[in-house]
Amino acid sequence: MASGSIRVAETPFVSYLLRRADDALVLGHRLSEWCGHAPMMEEEMALANMGLDLIGQARALYGHAGAVEAAGHDEDDFAYLRDERGYRNLLLVEQRNGDFARTIVRQFLYAAFAEPYWRAMMASRDATLAAIAAKAEKEMTYHVRHCAEWIVRLGDGTAESRTRTIAALTDLWPFTGELFEVDEGDRAVIADGIGIDPETLRVPWRRTVAHVLAEAGLEVPKEGFMRNGGRIGRHSEHLGHLLAEMQYLQRSMPGENW
């Protein structure tokens, strides 16, 4: 562990919350990397909006994880004082931005899952999670719509945009299996009526993806080998660099108020 890292008592419920929070933070951070460098001003605004939505979701979820864990950890402890092996996010969201097509495809594949996920979570027995879900669901609806519009533009636009979008889909597709993964702990949280079984979202997710890709004149990639490991802290090499950058001040000047 990096110096100053916190130890989290990862009960199934705390893990469940951290997994969702880490997805949102890492993806929000990735979107924030675009700031000042987007292809057009309207898209600067949209990418920042989506990034802000996700960072907001992460903060709410970390706050709740802190309350559930009851060990005095706040949102910044979770975000800044865990190293990559402590992070529980999907491999999909930590993948690098690449070109605009890759960022949009990554966002779309995630949002097409997160939208029905949060909608279903509005019925969670945990009132705080249900409230977080109600807000997140509205936000993710916008993400799906915005990304879907772009995928259609890029798929239909020029030969170059089409080629780039196909490459992004091909490269990112193997990370989508992890969206539906559950472990023992998750099953307990689902059985308690706090979480929901992601398997129930497979059909709606595929329907959204297939519908948008068809409109874009693109094919759904063939099923094949799926990557995983993010949920237990076995990440790609990209996450460590992201965290080194994000955590720099908290690590170099520990314990300060900012």
Add this chain to the structure above:
Amino acid sequence: MYTQALNAGPEAAERTIEDAAILARFQERIDAEERIEPNDFMPAAYRKTLIRQISQHAHSEIVGMLPEGNWITRAPSLRRKAALLAKVQDECGHGLYLYAAAETLGVSREELIDQLLSGKAKYSSIFNYPTLSWADIGAIGWLVDGAAIMNQIPLCRCSYGPYARAMIRVCKEESFHQRQGYEIMLALVRGSEAQREMAQDALNRWWWPCLMMFGPPDADSRHSEASTRWKIKRFSNDELRQKFVDATVPQARYLGLTIPDPDLRFNEETGHWDYGAIDWEEFRQVIAGNGPCNADRMAARRKAHEDGAWVREAACAHAAKSRVRAAA
């Protein structure tokens, strides 16, 4: 703000012959504090001055995203990260309103952006300085947004309606940015010795460039006479600079920080803070392209523009295809 009257336009030579009576009528409208709207008559030089000023302002908002954007991924807390991302997004929004205001004068956003990327158009000198520590984000909000407010509040009464209205919207957000920046500084000075040192260092580096934001001293300021007559500019560069110093000195004292000017003293007679000599040679060098970050800023803007070209082309191609399909 962010318009420092940097381009000397050869207006006099290009001035078209306009009927004296129409010009007099235009000036009467200005003197009566009427707003000039896009379809109203306006002298060519008035239009040209506004296009230059509004586009410089728009470019400054966009280039200004870069120094602060430099810290979004390294902000020290999630609250600060979200606030900074939202702030930089606001600046982009300001750029959008301002390009839209410029477009009402008959110039396109694309033309203006080309002028920025070719180096023909200028943007505020302040954004050619680097953000070297987190405290710079506090200092920019406090001082740079603070200076922007000083300049922009009078622009809310600018004679050109679309610019004035854009400024009203922008000023509300700038004052929020300024408070946010000051609050970052406050957290630092209330923190550890290392944090206080970081805050003082930021003030040391940003103070003089911020004073330069108001543009050359009145004695050397081009464009001022006509802009004043047209009620585009209501205060001189030096007047605005003085207002800024007067407002900022007490704020620095409250923070317990020292303004890096040994000549700074309160003048009992004038009721203003007298400040030391500004290094105008540094200003000229930054404007000439030799500031610490000019090359980096332009390279970043050009790269974003070039990297995004295929995306913009794809959007246009799709729109064109959709129109054809809809017509079929």
